[in-house]
Amino acid sequence: MSIQQSQKFFMDLGRLLGELKADLEVVVESKTDLPSEVIDGFKLHIDQADAMESQINDIVAQAALTKRGL
Secondary structure: OOHHHHHHHHHHHHHHHHHHHHHHHHHHHOOOOOOHHHHHHHHHHHHHHHHHHHHHHHHHHHHHHHHOOO
């Protein structure tokens, strides 16, 4: 896989992860009758998604620098 293909993959993955995180945030913020354990699990997944998004952004940035020879 080329650097450009890898960048696209990680950018797409980051976008999808962001969309899933946003969906979880809507559920957490809405008034629902889901058990608190489920809501707490969603909150944990939101935090995990934040960390993963940061890592993905770092990978994409590093790939861009590598591609430019920096």
